[in-house]
Amino acid sequence: MMSPRRKERLVALIAMAIALFTPPLLLVAERMGPGALPLYVFLAWGGVIALAGWLLEGGRGE
Amino acid sequence: MRNELTVLAVAFGYLALLFVIAAWGDRRAEQGRSIIGSPTIYALSIAVYCTAWTFYGSVGRAAESGPSFLLIYLGPTLAMLLAPFVTRKMVRIAAAQRITSIADFISARYGKSAGLGALVALIALIGITPYIALQLKAITLSYAVLVDYPLAAGERLDSAPFWADKSLWVALVLAVFIILFGTRHLDASERHEGMVAAIAFESLVKLAGFLAVGVFTVFVLYRSPAELFARVAETPALTDILGLSAVPGGALGWVGTLVLAFLAFLGLPRQFQVMVVENVDERHITRAAWLFPLYLLAINLFVIPIALAGLLGDTGGDPDSVVLTLPLAAGAEGLPLLVFIGGMSAATGMMIVETIALSTMVSNQLVMPLLLRSRRLSRGGQGALAGWVLGVRRLAILAILLLGYGYHALVGDAYSLVTIGLVSFAAAAQFTPALLIGLYWRGANRLGAGLGLAGGFTVWAWTLLIPGFAQSGWLDAGFLAHGPFGIDWLRPYAMFGLEGWDIYTHSLLWSLVANVGLLVGVSLFTRQSPLEQTQAALFTEALHPRLDQASLHHGQTPRGELRALLDRYLGAATSARVFAGEPEQGADQPAPAALVARAERALAGALGSASARVLIDSVVRGEALDLPALLSILDTTSETLEMNRRLEQKSRELERIGSELRQANTRLRELDRLKDEFVAMVSHELRTPLTSIRAFAEILRDHHDLPDDKREHFLEVVVRESQRLSRLIEEMLDLARLESGRLTLHPERLDLAALARHGIEAVQHPQQEHGIVLDVAIEVDEAPVIGDPDRLEQVIINLLDNAGKFADATTPRVRLTLARHKRHYRLAVEDNGPGIAEEERERVFEKFHQIQRPDDAAQRGRPRGSGLGLPISRGIVAHLGGRLWVEDAPTLGGACLVMELPEAPHAAA
Numbered sequence: 010m011m012s013p014r015r016k017e018r019l020v021a022l023i024a025m026a027i028a029l030f031t032p033p034l035l036l037v038a039e040r041m042g043p044g045a046l047p048l049y050v051f052l053a054w055g056g057v058i059a060l061a062g063w064l065l066e067g068g069r070g071e
Numbered sequence: 072m073r074n075e076l077t078v079l080a081v082a083f084g085y086l087a088l089l090f091v092i093a094a095w096g097d098r099r100a101e102q103g104r105s106i107i108g109s110p111t112i113y114a115l116s117i118a119v120y121c122t123a124w125t126f127y128g129s130v131g132r133a134a135e136s137g138p139s140f141l142l143i144y145l146g147p148t149l150a151m152l153l154a155p156f157v158t159r160k161m162v163r164i165a166a167a168q169r170i171t172s173i174a175d176f177i178s179a180r181y182g183k184s185a186g187l188g189a190l191v192a193l194i195a196l197i198g199i200t201p202y203i204a205l206q207l208k209a210i211t212l213s214y215a216v217l218v219d220y221p222l223a224a225g226e227r228l229d230s231a232p233f234w235a236d237k238s239l240w241v242a243l244v245l246a247v248f249i250i251l252f253g254t255r256h257l258d259a260s261e262r263h264e265g266m267v268a269a270i271a272f273e274s275l276v277k278l279a280g281f282l283a284v285g286v287f288t289v290f291v292l293y294r295s296p297a298e299l300f301a302r303v304a305e306t307p308a309l310t311d312i313l314g315l316s317a318v319p320g321g322a323l324g325w326v327g328t329l330v331l332a333f334l335a336f337l338g339l340p341r342q343f344q345v346m347v348v349e350n351v352d353e354r355h356i357t358r359a360a361w362l363f364p365l366y367l368l369a370i371n372l373f374v375i376p377i378a379l380a381g382l383l384g385d386t387g388g389d390p391d392s393v394v395l396t397l398p399l400a401a402g403a404e405g406l407p408l409l410v411f412i413g414g415m416s417a418a419t420g421m422m423i424v425e426t427i428a429l430s431t432m433v434s435n436q437l438v439m440p441l442l443l444r445s446r447r448l449s450r451g452g453q454g455a456l457a458g459w460v461l462g463v464r465r466l467a468i469l470a471i472l473l474l475g476y477g478y479h480a481l482v483g484d485a486y487s488l489v490t491i492g493l494v495s496f497a498a499a500a501q502f503t504p505a506l507l508i509g510l511y512w513r514g515a516n517r518l519g520a521g522l523g524l525a526g527g528f529t530v531w532a533w534t535l536l537i538p539g540f541a542q543s544g545w546l547d548a549g550f551l552a553h554g555p556f557g558i559d560w561l562r563p564y565a566m567f568g569l570e571g572w573d574i575y576t577h578s579l580l581w582s583l584v585a586n587v588g589l590l591v592g593v594s595l596f597t598r599q600s601p602l603e604q605t606q607a608a609l610f611t612e613a614l615h616p617r618l619d620q621a622s623l624h625h626g627q628t629p630r631g632e633l634r635a636l637l638d639r640y641l642g643a644a645t646s647a648r649v650f651a652g653e654p655e656q657g658a659d660q661p662a663p664a665a666l667v668a669r670a671e672r673a674l675a676g677a678l679g680s681a682s683a684r685v686l687i688d689s690v691v692r693g694e695a696l697d698l699p700a701l702l703s704i705l706d707t708t709s710e711t712l713e714m715n716r717r718l719e720q721k722s723r724e725l726e727r728i729g730s731e732l733r734q735a736n737t738r739l740r741e742l743d744r745l746k747d748e749f750v751a752m753v754s755h756e757l758r759t760p761l762t763s764i765r766a767f768a769e770i771l772r773d774h775h776d777l778p779d780d781k782r783e784h785f786l787e788v789v790v791r792e793s794q795r796l797s798r799l800i801e802e803m804l805d806l807a808r809l810e811s812g813r814l815t816l817h818p819e820r821l822d823l824a825a826l827a828r829h830g831i832e833a834v835q836h837p838q839q840e841h842g843i844v845l846d847v848a849i850e851v852d853e854a855p856v857i858g859d860p861d862r863l864e865q866v867i868i869n870l871l872d873n874a875g876k877f878a879d880a881t882t883p884r885v886r887l888t889l890a891r892h893k894r895h896y897r898l899a900v901e902d903n904g905p906g907i908a909e910e911e912r913e914r915v916f917e918k919f920h921q922i923q924r925p926d927d928a929a930q931r932g933r934p935r936g937s938g939l940g941l942p943i944s945r946g947i948v949a950h951l952g953g954r955l956w957v958e959d960a961p962t963l964g965g966a967c968l969v970m971e972l973p974e975a976p977h978a979a980a
Contacts, residue, residue, distance in 0.1 A: 011155060016155075016156075019152065019155060019156075022152065023149065023152045023153060026148070026149055026152060027149065030145050030149070030329060031325070031326055031329065032322040032325065032326065035315065035322070035325065036315070036322065039314055039315050043304075043310035043311075043313060043314065044300070044303075044310060044313045046137075046138055046313060046314055046315060047138045047141070047313055047375055050138060050141055050145070051368070051372070054141075054145065054148065054364075054368055055368060057148065057152075057364075058148070058361050058364045058365050058368060061152055061360060061361040061364070062361040062362075062365075065155070065357045065358070065360055065361055066357075066358070066361075
């Protein structure tokens with residue numbers, strides 16, 4: 010069972026991931042130059058996975 | 072041209088290795104030493120999501136539509152983040168209800184409806200067969216590229232007879248594999264451990280294969296990523312494909328494909344199989360929730376560099392084959408073969424799991440319900456059905472793979488890999504609304520789900536499948552441009568005039584509108600049957616603690632009939648397992664509810680929940696519980712839980728109060744003892760002077776002839792003893808007043824130094840009589856404090872008196888000091904007696920407490936105290952805002968009583 014606080018954090022992470030993977034943030038990334046869009050997606054994706062790993066694996070004793 | 076024999080040997084050698092791994096996995100499982108009980112293996116088995124479509128198709132899609140290929144993996148990333156909520160609930164339900172497939176799951180949720188299960192199985196069969204075809208196409212194509220390069224692969228394929236197509240043989244070998252490792256148990260809800268082990272291994276192989284090409288491209292072919300991107304920057308046309316403009320449908324298409332991938336991931340039968348049916352431990356979901364997205368990220372890392380390198384190098388041919396043609400064109404030895412094996416593992420992994428999932432659906436949802444109606448089968452001998460079920464499932468496996476092959480042989484060439492994949496995705500996405508809404512909304516019912524699925528499927532077929540046939544040349548493509556019978560608003564790619572969208576987002580929008588609209592709308596206006604209500608509650612409340620299904624049945628059936636049913640359909644061994652622990656006798660006794668539930672679950676594991684329900688209903692008389700009954704059970708459970716929680720809290724409180732009471736009781740006993748002692752002491756103290764007074768008074772009364780000096784002496788004694796009596800009574804009254812708060816003090820500004828000297832004068836004389844030496848050290852000229860002079864003097868005298876009593880027996884000494892300490896004045900009285908032990912220091916201020924002395928002072932003629940002097944003194948000092956305590960005597964070595972009073976504020980000048 011996850012603690013209520015961890016559940017809240019996971020929901021917040023999901024909301025953040027949705028915001029990162031969709032326009033308008035995506036359009037902002039694209040304006041930065043040619044090739045910026047895939048770079049942005051990979052960085053955001055990696056960041057979300059790292060946060061999820063930290064959230065789900067860390068603090069088991071919470 | 073590579074040696075065909077080598078390639079074939081490697082390919083079929085690889086398949087043989089899969090057999091070995093699966094057999095090893097199954098053997099370990101039989102020995103009770105499972106190799107799949109790890110969250111990492113679980114995450115790797117979920118990676119069956121990455122098929123040949125990922126392996127070859129991603130690069131093709133990146134070359135044509137830019138970063139849109141990433142959406143196929145971002146959608147599942149979002150779905151996996153939700154897994155600790157959604158998948159966990161599905162796993163819990165699947166374990167409780169012995170769910171065998173996604174069709175079984177949806178059928179069970181909506182009242183174990185056989186019709187709904189059949190509909191889902193049918194849609195899956197139609198929607199997913201092209202996807203299996205796609206895998207076979209990838210194997211055929213990659214084999215041809217590998218063997219024929221640099222010749223174009225297509226030429227040779229067109230002219231070859233079907234038996235020369237290696238993918239047919241791969242399909243047949245896989246059929247044998249799946250029959251061996253996928254249908255070992257009749258119970259389809261049991262894990263296929265060997266198969267899962269093989270799938271996890273395949274996930275590693277395909278990742279290694281793809282990363283190898285990536286590293287080769289970026290670091291061997293171009294020496295560094297910087298060099299590759301520098302070359303790309305020189306070609307503006309190439310940089311354009313990296314932007315959102317290359318994505319079909321632009322920003323809207325991006326969102327549409329993301330939603331499509333999210334829904335499809337949850338609705339794909341093979342994903343349901345590995346994530347839910349094959350899950351061995353709920354806790355593995357937490358690890359997979361981030362590890363599987365990490366796998367997706369890793370396998371996609373080199374897609375763009377490979378696609379760009381392919382476009383730069385112009386290796387020729389199909390963009391879907393660039394992964395192979397790139398190392399082939401560079402003349403790399405060995406690497407193309409590794410890539411081929413990687414692609415083959417991606418394809419075979421998908422085919423194995425998808426075929427198991429589909430064959431279970433076909434046997435349990437399509438064929439068995441029909442067979443159960445046949446009288447001949449239901450009258451068959453022991454375990455007749457068991458043979459039938461396995462036979463049907465094995466036939467279904469062969470049929471599905473051949474169907475896939477047929478589709479590939481006939482239609483496959485008309486579509487690119489990505490197109491087939493996305494069409495299948497859109498079909499699988501139709502299951503997700505019924506699945507997700509059914510998990511969280513109790514009101515969703517069978518009719519709504521059935522109509523929603525049918526509606527969504529129809530729209531999908533009209534907007535994606537049929538146009539696909541038309542584009543393959545099988546149908547007249549005219550209706551694409553003008554609509555059927557000239558009805559413009561029904562054009563498949565522009566329904567209701569919605570133009571300019573990419574075809575997948577367009578199809579997803581209208582199919583979801585139909586699907587969700589019908590599901591919700593119809594559910595809101597129709598009623599559920601009692602069984603539907605029960606199942607809906609069981610699904611939506613699946614994470615409710617202590618929900619025990621056994622209590623949900625209240626039908627009646629004799630034990631014997633139930634046993635006969637299980638014998639007939641599952642065989643004696645299974646039936647014995649279900650009846651384990653039940654008494655052998657009493658075949659005509661009614662079976663307990665838990666046994667009926669166990670029997671139904673055993674049947675459900677083999678036949679699916681709908682068929683199991685039909686069979687149980689044939690012997691059990693009485694209905695399943697309706698919703699109010701179920702809700703009352705759930706409510707009772709929550710009430711019980713709540714009650715338990717409160718009880719626990721109360722018990723903790725009681726424990727705390729108990730311990731406080733125990734402490735209080737100990738204290739009371741101690742006080743009681745002190746009181747007894749006090750009463751005894753008071754009686755003694757009162758009686759001693761009274762006895763003397765009485766005795767001397769009687770002498771005086773009876774002897775009138777006493778000499779004057781004697782008479783004088785006796786009268787003196789009577790007066791002294793009366794004074795002692797009144798002093799004792801005075802002390803007791805003081806104490807009573809102090810305790811009740813009625814002691815009235817008259818505080819005024821006074822000089823503590825003067826008061827101390829006054830007190831010394833009062834005791835000096837009697838103490839000198841007892842040989843006590845009194846030292847005085849008053850270090851201040853004046854010590855202004857606020858206090859009641861009479862009471863303070865009483866305290867000082869009491870302290871000096873006490874010190875005298877406890878001073879050393881032979882050379883008694885007492886010392887009084889008065890000094891300023893910060894903003895206070897401290898008056899300390901010490902003696903050279905034995906001192907007061909640390910633990911006794913607070914107790915001397917307790918009422919009636921007396922320190923036991925070995926050399927009792929009374930023996931030396933010194934007066935014994937009442938045990939009230941110090942408590943009274945402390946009470947008075949506290950009333951005046953000061954403190955009174957005991958410490959070690961700094962100069963004389965005995966006890967030291969210190970009184971501290973705050974300095975009086977300066978008097979107004």
